[in-house]
Amino acid sequence: MSNPSSFPDPVQTPAIRIQNLTVSYGPKPALLDINLTIDPGLLVGVIGPNGSGKSTFVKSILGFVKRDIGDVYIQGIPTEKAKGLVAYVPQRGAVDWDFPITVREVALMGRYGDLPWYRQPSGKDHAIVDDALEMVRMQEFSDRQIGQLSGGQQQRVFMARALAQGADILLLDEPFAGVDAATERAILDVLDRAKEAGKTLVVVHHDLATAAEYFDRLVLIKQRLYAYGTPAEVLHEDLLSEVYEGRLRVFADLVGNRGDK
Ligand SMILES: Nc1ncnc2c1ncn2[C@@H]1O[C@H](COP(=O)(O)OP(=O)(O)O)[C@@H](O)[C@H]1O
Ligand SMILES: [Mg+2]
Structure with missing residues (x-):
């Protein structure tokens, strides 16, 4: 079928x-000479030992930490x-979980960046928050205090807050x-749904055994x-033994679990 409005493929902005x-x-860099381009629409895991x-990598992307040198661009900006x-x-x-605030109020905080101080949230803000709570399957808990939720439910509410911001x-x-384990599945489901909605996700992950199953790409740092590459490219015994040194005992199992997405 011909498409009358077809253009040549635009160059994809990372x-x-x-x-x-x-x-x-301090004296020793926490990150040293990192060069990396992440294409849109991927679910990316960040792995590496403690410390x-x-x-710091995630905070650098946000611009939360001061860089010695280097540049970080978000969608070219x-x-x-x-x-x-x-x-x-x-x-x-x-996060302070004793703070008296409901699920809906936490998610609405995702909209506050867009609200002038004198304005109450609009119907549109509430609709966006409803969508975000639905995406993380927490809508029925809207009026619950955040401190009364399980850890995984709290995590999903904070994912809703991030989704409500409307960032890609x-x-x-x-x-x-x-x-x-059940909560882990629920959170993974939210990550997958956000990816289906076109988001790019960068997720720090501590468990090498599930990294290949969960992510399209891995950053090993x-x-x-x-x-940086597909799990099959990154989860190599020689690389992992270099990065994890003596701290990893199950190479054979891990390499056996390696995905080939
Ligand atoms: N605010 C900070 N002040 C001083 N050192 C820090 C700070 N945050 C992290 N570090 C140090 O930077 C290194 C990387 O930390 P971090 O990015 O938290 O690693 P990870 O998340 O992989 O555990 C570690 O040596 C840590 O001790
Ligand atoms: Mg950390």
Whole structure:
């Protein structure tokens, strides 16, 4: 079938482009000379041992940490000018769960960036929040206090807040940490649904055994970028033993589980 409005394929703008990025908190860089381009629409896992710079990597994409050198672009725009284009779901430990606030109010916080201080949320804001809560399957809990929810439900509410921001790119820091297996499936389902809706997702993940199953691409990081590619390309015994040193005992199992997406 001919398409009268067809154009030559536009050059695809990368969702995220990182050039020559070095970040230091002290004398030793946490990230050293990272170069990476992530295409839109992918579900990307970030793996590496504790303290390898995964959270710093995510914060650098957001422009939350000061760079020694290097550039980060979100959809072609320098990250410091790209605030509305990327949304962040922090690690659960970073949130005060006793704060008296409902599920709907947390999700509405995703809209506050767009609201002038004198205006109440509009019908459109509420509709966007309804969609976001539906996406994470938490709509029936709208009026529940956030402190009364399970860890996985809380995680999904914070995913709804990020979705309500309307950003095309979502960054999540260890969303699966400390949740049970059923909750892990529920969170993975939200990631898949967000991807189906066209989002690019970058997810810090601690479990190598499930990395191949969950993600389209993997970033393997330990101060430097050791690899970026499909799970089959990244989960190689020699690379993993170099990055994890003595801390990984189950190479054979992991390589056996390797996906070939
Ligand atoms: N705010 C900070 N101040 C000083 N050092 C930090 C800070 N945040 C992280 N680091 C250090 O930077 C390195 C990378 O940390 P991080 O990005 O949190 O790693 P990961 O998320 O992979 O565990 C670690 O050595 C950590 O101790
Ligand atoms: Mg971390």
